[in-house]
Amino acid sequence: MTAMTQPAWAPGLGARIRWGVSDTLTLTRRSLLVWLRTPAYLVFTVIQPVMFVLLFRFVFGGAIPVAVQGGYTEFLLPGIIAQTAAFATFGTAIVLAQELKKGVIDRLKSMPIARSAVLTGRLTADTGRMLVTILIIVGVGYAVGFRFLNGFGPALAMVVLATVFGVAIACIAAFTGLAIGDEESVQAFGLIWLFPLTFVSSAFVPIATMPGWLQAFANHNPVTFVVNAMRAMAIGGPLEPTLWPNLWRSVIWLAGIFVVFLPLAVRAYKRAS
Amino acid sequence: MSQVNGVGEQPAILVEGLTKSFGEVHALRGIDLSVPRGTVLGVLGPNGAGKTTAVRILTTLLLPDGGRAVVEGHDVVREAAAVRRSIGLAGQSAAIQEELTGRENLQIIGRLYHLSRPETRSRAAELLEQFGLSDAADRTAKTYSGGMQRRLDLAASLVGRPHVLFLDEPTTGLDPRARLGMWDVIRSLAAGGTTLLLTTQYLDEADELADEIVVIDHGLVIAAGTSEELKNRIGGDVIEFTVPDRSQIADAVKAIAPIGEGEPHADLETGVVSVGAGGNGSDALIEAVRGLDAAGVVTRGLALRRPSLDDVFMALTGHAAEEELVKGDGEAGGGRRRGSRGRRRAGDEETVRAAS
Secondary structure, eight states, rough: OOGGGSSSOOHHHHHHHHHHHHHHHHHHEEEEEEHHHHHHHHHHHHHHHHHHHHIIIIGGGOOOOOOOOHHHHHHHHHHHHHHHHHHHHHHHHHHHHHHHHHHHHHHHHSSSSSSHHHHHHHHHHHHHHHHHHHHHHHHHHHHHOOOOOOOOHHHHHHHHHHHHHHHHHHHHHHHHHHHHHHHHHHHHHHHHHHHHHHHTTTTTOOOOOOOOHHHHHHHHHHHHHHOOOHHHHHGGGGGGGHHHHHHHHHHHHHHHHHHHHHHHHHHHHHHHH | OOOTTTTGGSOEEEEEEEEEETEEEEEEEEOOOOOOOOEEEEEEEEEEESSHHHHHHTTTOOOOOEEEEEETTEEEETTTTHHHHHHHHHHHOSSSTTTHHHHHHHHHHHHTTTTTHHHHHHHHHHHHHHHOOGGGGGSSSGSSOOHHHHHHHHHHHHHHHOOOEEEEEETTOOOHHHHHHHHHHHHHHTEEEEEEEESSHHHHHHHHSSSSSEEETTTTTEEEEEEHHHHHHHHEEEEEEOOOGGHHHHHHOOOOOOSEOOOOOOOOOOEEEEEESSSSSHHHHHHHHHHHHEEEEEOEEEEEEOOHHHHHHHHSSOOOOOGGSSSSSSSTTTTTTOOOOOTOSSOOOOOOOOOO
């Protein structure tokens, strides 16, 4: 069989990219269909963030004084959008762990599909899911008094930043899901790192109200940079000068997360069994 | 069938000296297999014998530590992509998406195989028809029975028209009726010329479906051949009877020990005693009746029967096939034999190479 050392069939780069995209879209469609057919999942992704908006706006809102034009509602919305984008990645981690356990990933790996498609399909579907949730929160925000005060362009930029942030967190989640491989453990682990990361930041309260040692963490938390940048985009005005310092730090952090966790997630996928 | 540049003379699956360890656990300790085109190989062994590891290597999901494996002329390590294009895999866990309908499941697989949309639709419809799922095609797979899910799973593995199909414990967890239905489906695939490698812990399943059987235990092929050849290995028929009074089992074993070939085997739990009858079954049976009568042992259902693969397995490994089933989903309940380990080390532990 020495004649067989040359692969019998080697598609060109163009074909491989085309098929990679096609496989990704097929698996994206599959994930979104599953999402739409699972009422509990749908309710969790939609109701939970809406509930958070209402709880924070009406329960905590009155007790949290903020020096922002428009008051706590204006302050809250960018924060809650970032938090929701991060929490949406619970789904990414849990579903990957489930698929790993059930043998779905094995089955897909035994088929002649693009090696990257399972991960890219999952991330694409979850990004779509995340965007829907963000738009719902903006809608609910408008109902309880939130307004974009800085025009359409910056508002759009805020949604984009929130989404990129969510996808970065989703890479971490995908890695944890595939590396841990057990639904319950993944869920528990997600709570351990996602709650402190999002709550010990500027997302819900001004950092100045925290004790000093916690401020040290919150001031260097990437969630703080992202939320501050989003807030500056949404509200503008007096917050305008805070945009660039927070935005470039956000970009560096997010790029760092992609550089570290995307390869880790890919490696975990390749090793997963 | 058109045969591509001489590949036709080769076996569809060829495995030589395959080894794989997970840390201290030696899952495969050098197995050889050869599966001619269009035949069904039954890989039989208890849980943990290495069956699934072998299938995972052959389907490119796992890299071997040593040895080589070639599927349809393609090396599973160096030409993994080519292997993936010629195989199908259906596993013990139904790898179908329960929230989607049967049709949607198959269509998504069709798209992943880069069939055109019309091809995808017609292939899905064709497979649904073939597997008796047309009526349920547009219901979500969640509403399917276990047998239907397993058939859909199998259909999904056939979307890409594989030449070689791997079935990893295709009936584990199915009720007896669904199991028979699955057997029919597998038989029709074999009749259609697909090369099949089927792993199972069920002796009757290998007996029913496989042209050739290899018995794997602790990562080694311990026997290979047709079902008949394996049965002949233990030497003729088997005398078997039940001793209702468990305290008489020892007497019964003593009484029949001089008879036939090999040591008697007694199951202390069920009271079933058996011994290989050797060349002349009838003479041995008469001798057994006399011996048992003289010893005053009361027996039930004394009979001479053809050996089952269960006997083969016992003779080869010294333990029953189901004995190591630890994951327990109640499947092995019926045929489970306990307390027999080590009673009969048949001495047949030499390694038989399965390759021709």
